[in-house]
Amino acid sequence: MDTFAIPRSVEWRETHITILNQQKLPLATEYIDLHTLEDVYDAIASLKVRGAPAIGITAAYGLALAASHYKAETVHEFHSRLKQDRDYLASARPTAVNLVWALDRLTAAAKDAASVNEAKTVLIHEAIRIQIEDEDVCRRIGEHALSLFRPGERVMTICNAGSIATARYGTALAPFYLAKEKGIELSVYALETRPVLQGARLTAWELMQAGVDVTLITDNMAAQTIKAKGIRAIIVGADRIAQNGDTANKIGTFGLALLAKSFGIPFYVAAPLSTIDLATKTGADIPIEERHPDEVTHLAGVRVAPEGVNVYNPAFDVTPNELITAIITEKGIVRGSYSAALPALFAKEEQHETI
Ligand SMILES: CSC[C@@H](O)[C@@H](O)C(=O)COP(=O)(O)O
Numbered sequence: 001m002d003t004f005a006i007p008r009s010v011e012w013r014e015t016h017i018t019i020l021n022q023q024k025l026p027l028a029t030e031y032i033d034l035h036t037l038e039d040v041y042d043a044i045a046s047l048k049v050r051g052a053p054a055i056g057i058t059a060a061y062g063l064a065l066a067a068s069h070y071k072a073e074t075v076h077e078f079h080s081r082l083k084q085d086r087d088y089l090a091s092a093r094p095t096a097v098n099l100v101w102a103l104d105r106l107t108a109a110a111k112d113a114a115s116v117n118e119a120k121t122v123l124i125h126e127a128i129r130i131q132i133e134d135e136d137v138c139r140r141i142g143e144h145a146l147s148l149f150r151p152g153e154r155v156m157t158i159c160n161a162g163s164i165a166t167a168r169y170g171t172a173l174a175p176f177y178l179a180k181e182k183g184i185e186l187s188v189y190a191l192e193t194r195p196v197l198q199g200a201r202l203t204a205w206e207l208m209q210a211g212v213d214v215t216l217i218t219d220n221m222a223a224q225t226i227k228a229k230g231i232r233a234i235i236v237g238a239d240r241i242a243q244n245g246d247t248a249n250k251i252g253t254f255g256l257a258l259l260a261k262s263f264g265i266p267f268y269v270a271a272p273l274s275t276i277d278l279a280t281k282t283g284a285d286i287p288i289e290e291r292h293p294d295e296v297t298h299l300a301g302v303r304v305a306p307e308g309v310n311v312y313n314p315a316f317d318v319t320p321n322e323l324i325t326a327i328i329t330e331k332g333i334v335r336g337s338y339s340a341a342l343p344a345l346f347a348k349e350e351q352h353e354t355i
Contacts, residue, residue: 005209009054009164010061012128017061019049020164026205034058037066037085044092044099047196051165052239052275053134056102059089060127063106068120078116082107082123094287095248095316096239097277102130134167137272140330142174145235145270148326148333149175151184153232156222158191159250160202161237161270171270171328172237173203176212187213189231193250194219195295195313219252226263234260235328238271245321245338246283247271251314257323266325273329276342283318291315 007029011018021030023046032048034040040062043049049058066085072078086103093099109126113119149155161172169177179186188207193199200216207214217225225231234256240248247253247269260267280286293311297303305311326335331348334341 006163006168006206008168009049009051009166010057010131012061012124012131017058017065019043019058021048022050022164022202023048025164025201034062035065037062037088040065041089041092044089050198051160051162051170052096052098052237053138053166053171053272054164055093055096056098056274057127057131057134057167059092059099060102060106060130062089063103064120064123064127067110067123070116070120072116075113075116075119078119079107079110082110082119093289095289096275097280098239098272098274101274101277102127105130131167134272134274135169137274137330138166138169138171138174139178141171141270141272141328142169142178144330144333145172145175145268145328146178146182146184148266148268148328149179149184149186149233151186154187154189154229156189156191156226156231156234156256157203158199158219158236158252158256159193160198160206161249162203162206164202164206165237170206170237171272172235172268173207174270175235176207177210180210180212185213187215189215189217189225189229191217191219191222191252191256193252195291198250222256223259226259226265231263231265233266233268235268235270238269238275239316240280240286241269241271241276241327241342242280242282242286243276243278243339243342244282245324245327245334245342246286247319247321247324247327248283248286248288248316249319251317254317254319254323257319260325261323267319267323268326268328269319269324270328273331273345276329276345278343278346283320286316286318288317289315 017034110119162170190203297305
């Protein structure tokens with residue numbers, strides 16, 4: 001089956017970057033060309049491209065593209081300009097660690113370049129490598145995650161941790177694409193994910209494109225749906241996983257983890273190693289992005305709340321590690337004891353057994 005009727009979220013075009021405009025989905029499949037660092041910053045900050053791995057890939061291409069135009073005469077001059085641009089792009093969104101992970105991977109790759117031209121080439125190659133690797137990583141996450149589900153099960157998810165949030169396949173949605181490829185029936189219950197509706201607009205759309213059975217609910221229907229529809233598990237993506245396993249993901253994830261505990265069903269986080277930030281020790285250290293009040297007071301551009309109302313609009317929440325049944329990575333499935341097990345993953349070859 002060709003699962004990937006689903007368009008790619010990001011494409012490198014040598015002179016520019018083309019992204020799928022995720023703000024416009026599902027009503028329009030629109031592509032935008034990004035030519036400058038400011039274009040890339042704006043695309044990330046305004047959620048035209050979103051999802052932790054896709055943000056990282058776009059930023060990497062953005063930095064490589066900007067650097068390709070530097071007129072620097074010395075490698076030293078090149079690197080000081082690169083650092084400025086790296087810092088600018090890194091500030092586009094604070095929570096998803098894949099953004100700084102990708103930018104830092106690029107700057108590290110170019111560090112020892114002997115000439116300005118060599119540094120420019122290295123940056124482009126490294127950005128391409130990040131995208132290629134992410135596709136493979138997501139597929140491996142999907143294989144591991146699929147081993148946790150039985151045919152016919154109903155699984156709940158929030159936000160969009162799907163193909164368009166990554167290079168391909170997604171993280172939390174990857175097992176559903178692989179199940180489809182293997183002829184295994186799984187049903188997905190997708191929360192709409194207020195305020196900006198990544199679940200309704202993106203997850204429902206991309207799963208339907210691939211022929212995966214998906215049912216859309218509003219966020220406040222989760223408990224009733226788990227009970228009435230016999231949901232067997234919840235699986236979500238991540239924007240940053242601290243060393244102790246505390247996980248930042250789309251606002252509403254923490255509530256789902258509490259529901260999972262209350263109903264006695266597993267709560268899984270699916271994410272690549274690039275989302276695990278060992279420098280962040282616990283969830284308390286994860287910066288939580290707060291976005292514009294208009295996202296809450298308006299729905300699809302239409303005001304739904306009184307002018308002047310106070311608004312709190314955190315884009316993410318942190319699920320404490322004790323509520324997470326397992327973290328599914330490309331190197332295998334980790335259950336509990338995250339403080340020791342997550343650092344160990346970085347040293348390990350890919351494994352197929354649960355640790
Ligand atoms: C594979 S994407 C993982 C996460 O980035 C995803 O679950 C999420 O929370 C995205 O938030 P968004 O604000 O849409 O970028």
